[in-house]
Amino acid sequence: MNAFIHHFSFEFRAGIRNKQLLLMNYLFPLGFYLMMGFIMAEINPLFREDIIPAMIVFGILAATLLGIPDPLVNARENGVFRSYKINGVPSISILVIPALTTILHLVIVAVLITVTAPLLFDAPSPVNWLNFALIFIAMAFACAGLSVLIGVVSPSSRMTVLWSQLIFVPSMLLGGLMLPYSMLPAVAGKFAQLLPATQAMNAFNGLAMGKVAAFSPWGSVVMLLVSGALAFGLAVYLFSWDSRNTARRGHPLLALLVLLPYVVGIFLFS
């Protein structure tokens, strides 16, 4: 337990001390939130209704997808994991602790957004706080798992950026952050349901913000939780201590199984 606390404490402080992580955890989400609040809310007043869930989902996407995988890949390539192994740091700690500390940073960001948005931009507050917190946790869990999995299977920083952007960019365009899900063409809507951001926005709308969900909001919560658990499980299974080791338990393409809950969800909950 003592070791876990020291590890957690170091990782949490690194999230503020490390310039790249500070940017992804705080500066980028909060800067984007302020910019969108001041500009987008003026251009499209309806955006005020979505500003809290949309900017929280954006913060989660930035801090996890853009913040977690690259440090994991760099640590593996620079021999940090080897050093950890020799000193008895378990692989589960290597994967779970950065995710937990990122979620803690996200809680701070989410609180800042939720408290300031009604004051600064006249944004409506959540009507069901418990569901709001639950959906936040589910989304953060799903994206943190996905990000850890990307960090585990990516062979290099370059590939990490590619995989992360493959989820981040469509999430921004189709995830319901900028454009309501109901305005998407049917095919794009089906594709959008493969994205955690779409599920989170749908759940926020239906369960926390007093709006109407486009499809089953509890189904969205279940999908997020199941995909998060699956992503962490796959990450632990596919983890390797260093890239030069030829012994690996499974092919990196197994990571695509993480999409399975969303695919099943399209049939079950749409």
Place this chain on the structure above:
Amino acid sequence: MKNPMIEVKDFRKAYGNTVAVDGISFTAKQGEIFGLLGPNGAGKTSTLECLEGLRAPSGGSLRVVGLDPASEFHNLRNLIGVQLQSSGLPESITPDEAMKFFCAYHSVSPRFDLLERLGLAEKRKAQFYELSTGQQRRLSLALAVAHNPQALFLDEPTAGLDVATRVELHGMMRELQSAGTTIILATHDMAEAEEMSDRVAILLKGKIVSIGTPMEITATGAGLTKISVRTQDSSLSVPGVAFPAVSQHIFKDDYNIYFSSDIGPTVSAIIAHISDKGDTLIDLRVERPSLEDRFLEITNTGVAQ
């Protein structure tokens, strides 16, 4: 007789079709400093990594402190200390945090005294990337010994260190040795290997080509002694001057250097020659072959004599 702490028997390591280590055997006893020498690609790091449990051997058997590193690594990790060739720490961790972090995983109290002893007192709050290469290696060493390991693996421990820190490190190695710690020292620094190691093994292309004490290894070579002479009037530099038992003569930095297989007749003849020519002897040095000379001899010829 002290217990063997490291036992390597017919150890083999291959990466695909490339054989890095090809059936080597050696043991290191409790409290022994055992040097692993060899040119790049000789198999030193592969051997160390398998002994440390970072890789699985392809064949043979390995025992470290009585345990199999591949299958009993969980029990082994508190018994060994490792200083990797690359320091391998997160770039934003501070020496203080690293000490707390690793000691916590070894279930021992942090040894901040080691940071001070290794000259890191003023850098305890600095981030890892802000440390110089030498400071990073010192931190890595402090972390490797903080939990009082029974076996310590050092991979190029003094690379990038200044003279004072190097002396401090050697003192620390002697203390650990006195306390019964077995040290496996992989290094390119022959002077360090000769000074610190009780025994050394020279690896070449995955095989041990020579093993023994530094004295034994140097004694098994061609056995030429180096005689360096400097005189006032350079009477030795005249063409055609030759001395008995000398197999090679070079002139460098005002010194005539002779490699002799029998120093008695050679030195006598040199002194007689200087006296006969009315010259004055300024400096005369007789040096036995060093481990480095022997190492170069072996690696150049590829065989131990």
